[in-house]
Amino acid sequence: MGGTTDYSDWSHENLIKRVTELEKELKDNTKSANPTNKKNFKKPRCEREFDPSKYNTRLIALKLAYLGKRYNGFEHHAHPTPLTTIEEELWKALNKARLIFPQGVNPLAPGEVNWEGCEYSKCGRTDKGVSAFGQVIGIRVRSNRPLPKPKAKPALEESGEGDAGEEENMHNTYPRENGIEVTSAPLSPSAGIPGSKGSDRGTFSLEDPEIQESLDFNHITDEIPYPQVLNRLLPPDIRILAWCPSPPIDFSARFSCRERRYRYFFTQPAFSPIPSQLEHGTSASKMKDGWLDIDAMREAARLYEGLHDFRNFCKVDPGKQITNFERRIFYANIEEVDDYTSSLAYVNGGSFLDESVRSKANGESKAPKVYTFTLHGSAFLWHQVRHMVAILFLVGQGLEKPSVVSELLDVEKNPGRPTYEMATDTPLVLWDCIFPHEDDESRTDALDWHYIGDTPGYSEGKYGQAGLMDDLWKVWRERKIDSILAGELMGIVSRQGVEAHELSGGKGGREEVKRFLMEVIVQD
Structure with a gap:
């Protein structure tokens, strides 16, 4: 009865019939074991409505870096631009993270940039293509600090009058009623006096039980990790480096900044030199084509230091009625950048080196080297740094003397x-922004910066997997490979065909450029 059925004598038709019966039995058994009317108790996912009134806010400062080549500058403009701006990317990330919550804005598609209600300020407005490694913004954002329990309202407010305006105000990040916030002493002695902005936030008792939970909050370790949150949402070439949890009273990233530092990178030689025998019109007093006189550039750079009228070193914006062109430069110099190597071996050949470089090298130094024009100043006019660099390049090529700087600074002449x-634009970097105390002659930065990796519990944010350095490594590697491949290609081409020292003169040399600045003065 329970033995195995012998199918050896079954016909083909009977076997097919038997298989069909077994399949039907198996299907019926499966249905009975898994009834189709079983209820699904999983609730459908729905997006919870965000209630801004439940969250405290605080003013913070953020230090960020970005590579500007892919962007249309830092500042957002009302009119469309071919490339996005840094501010647009910050706006999208801040909204998506719900760190700001403008009324009527979809955080996943926040649309037009509008910083109203965020106490937003920015230090530098870098142009299209310009990078920054120390840009600073100030902004009021959502905080983890618990809100104190609301106090009983007067009878007039309980009747409903004025509620609509208060509810509408919750969509900004202005200080909440009875909210507690940590600030630093003002940078200016005149700030923070009674009656000034930020000094009338109200008083409270430390013994008040209603605010104990808010007082027990650690404003750093218990807070939202702002840099890490934003870096997960920003493009890889924009990164938050640090945050200041307690900016000074009346802090403004623009007006509290007392010093802005720039660096403009360039190579020595500035462009590919040609063999000596192909040059025309060269003399012992002129640098070899492509090479820059670094000493002359240093002499010219130092003439920028001090308080000067820089109207001849900027682009005048017709939309702004600027009457004061005086700016103070604290430091200006040409500095060699250390630890840069190059695969452009052909540049070190005898036919390509300038005589002054060959005599200083002693067979040890390799070209090309990398230098920066390092500049520290209180503030700058539109395109001022790039105009200052342009004059230094003319001096470096021997087309102008260092004294041309003094002549251009003499606006009466x-x-x-x-x-x-x-x-x-691309070699220019806003290197750092300094916020010293007003009476500090050394101009030491007074902001309490907390860099990624400093906060306990978030140490892996710098060197860990998917940390800041890991992100930057990917960006660097992509560009480094491009540099290596371009250098290897130039090396291959330089070794092909006739050797450089065997070339004879002809029409292949560059025509000497004659561009003496002071021949013709043209009014802007």
Whole structure:
């Protein structure tokens, strides 16, 4: 009865019939074991409505870095631009993280940038293509600090009058009623006096049981990790480096900044030199084509230091009625960048080296080297740094003497800017922004910066997997490979065909450029 059925004598038709019966039995058994009317108790996912009134806010400062080549500058403009701006990317990340919550804005598609209600301020407005490694913004954002329990309202408010306006105000990040916030002493002695902005936030008792939970909050370790949250949402070439949890009273990233530092990177030689035998019109007093006289550039750079009228070193914006062109430069110099290597071996050949470089090298130094024009100043005019660099390049090529800087700074003698080409944008970096106390002559930064990796519990945010350095490594590696491949290609081409020292003179040399600045003065 329970033995195995012998199918050896079954016909083909009977076997098919038997298989069909077994399949039907199996299907019926499966249905009975898994009834289709079983209820699904999983609730459908729905997006919870965000209630801004439940969250405290605080003013913080953020230090960020970005590579500007892919962006249309830092500042957002009302009119469309071919490339996005840094501010647009910050706006999208801040909204998506619900760190700000403008009324009527979809956090996943926040639309037009509008910083109203966020106490937003920015230090530098870098132009298209310009990078920054120390840009600073101030902004009021959502905080983890618990809100104190609301106090009983007067009878007039309980009747409903004024509620609509208060509810509408909850969509900004202004200080909440009875909210507690940590600030630092003002940078200016005149700030924070009674009656000034930020000094009338109200008083409270430390013994009040209603605010104990808010007082027990650690404003750093218990807070939202702002840099890490934003870095997960920002493009890889924009990164938050640090945050200041307690900016000074009346802090403004623009007006509290007392010093802005720039660096403009360039190579030595500035462009590919040609063999000596192909040059025309060279003399012992002129640098070899492509090479820069670094000593002359240093001499010219130092002439920028001090308080000067820089109207001949900027682009005048017709939309702004600027009457004061005086700016103070604290430091200006040409500095060599250490630890840079190059695969452009052909540049070190005898036919390509300038005589002054060959005599200083002693067979040890390799070209090309990398230098920066390092500049520290209180503030700068539109395109001022790039105009200053352009003049230094003319001095470095021997087309102008270092004294041309002093002549252009003399606006009585030269009241109009002469025509000259402005230096390109991508080598320029806003290196740092300094916020010292007003009476500090050393101009030491007074902000309490907390860099990624400093906060206990978030130490892996710098060197850990998917940390800041890991992100930057990917960005660096992509560009480094491009540099290596371009260098290898130049090396291959330089070794092909006739050797450089065997080439004879002809029409292949560059025509010597004659661009003396002071020949013609052209009014802007």
